[in-house]
Amino acid sequence: MTGAPGLDEAFTTMPRLKAAAFLAGCAEADFGAVTEACELTAPTLSKAATALEAAGYLHIRKGHVGRRPRTWLSLTAEGRCAFKAHLAALTALTEQGRAHDT
Amino acid sequence: MTPQAALATAADVRRTAASHQMPSWFPTVSASTFTAGMVISGVARLNGFGRGASAGMSTAGAVLIVANFALYPLLMWRWRRNGVVPRVNGCVPAARRRVALWATPVAFALSAVVWVSTGSFGWMLIATGVLFGAEGWYRQTGWRQR
Numbered sequence: 001m002t003g004a005p006g007l008d009e010a011f012t013t014m015p016r017l018k019a020a021a022f023l024a025g026c027a028e029a030d031f032g033a034v035t036e037a038c039e040l041t042a043p044t045l046s047k048a049a050t051a052l053e054a055a056g057y058l059h060i061r062k063g064h065v066g067r068r069p070r071t072w073l074s075l076t077a078e079g080r081c082a083f084k085a086h087l088a089a090l091t092a093l094t095e096q097g098r099a100h101d102t
Numbered sequence: 103m104t105p106q107a108a109l110a111t112a113a114d115v116r117r118t119a120a121s122h123q124m125p126s127w128f129p130t131v132s133a134s135t136f137t138a139g140m141v142i143s144g145v146a147r148l149n150g151f152g153r154g155a156s157a158g159m160s161t162a163g164a165v166l167i168v169a170n171f172a173l174y175p176l177l178m179w180r181w182r183r184n185g186v187v188p189r190v191n192g193c194v195p196a197a198r199r200r201v202a203l204w205a206t207p208v209a210f211a212l213s214a215v216v217w218v219s220t221g222s223f224g225w226m227l228i229a230t231g232v233l234f235g236a237e238g239w240y241r242q243t244g245w246r247q248r
């Protein structure tokens with residue numbers, strides 16, 4: 001899939017795709033909630049989050065809920081646009097594949 | 103990973119995130135506390151009530167309005183405790199967004215018309231409570247429709 005027209009390299013691994021898809025469905029989420037919902041391990045999500053942050057698509061914020069420290073993840077505006085474009089490219093590829101099969 | 107598999111995974115995961123939304127009780131409780139608070143405060147200012155009754159009603163109205171404003175930080179605290187803060191404005195259907203654009207100015211204008219035509223601050227408070235309560239309920243129920 002990498003290198004196909006319209007696809008964004010930042011979302012081409014499964015952990016990054018899952019993290020971005022989850023964050024696209026909410027305003028922000030706790031690191032633990034994302035690992036649980038996306039069925040990812042903490043190191044895998046950490047690596048994916050760092051890559052998305054480096055691309056400018058993810059914002060990482062440290063915070064507290066009561067006394068407990070939490071790490072909050074959210075997609076940036078640029079990240080939301082890029083992810084939307086990536087999904088559109090995937091949809092186009094899927095439709096092309098279907099047309100090719102028939 | 104095929105494009106189909108990637109799309110299906112993204113849709114599944116996104117649906118999981120979107121399942122965290124505003125509790126169903128919130129729009130009704132929020133609208134009713136605001137409307138009740140404003141209506142009671144307004145009625146307290148109309149003629150025909152003794153000073154004691156009027157003060158009691160004003161206090162009850164103020165308590166309801168404060169309770170209404172306290173609901174928002176409570177909701178945010180609940181979302182943060184659960185680890186997922188939903189996108190409330192980003193998922194309102196387009197038709198509701200269009201209505202919300204003009205509903206707030208119309209509610210302001212109607213409240214002003216009531217104030218000017220009756221010359222009564224009490225009636226203005228009652229109108230504001232009913233109009234903004236309805237507008238808030240409509241807007242917040244829209245947050246739940248994805």
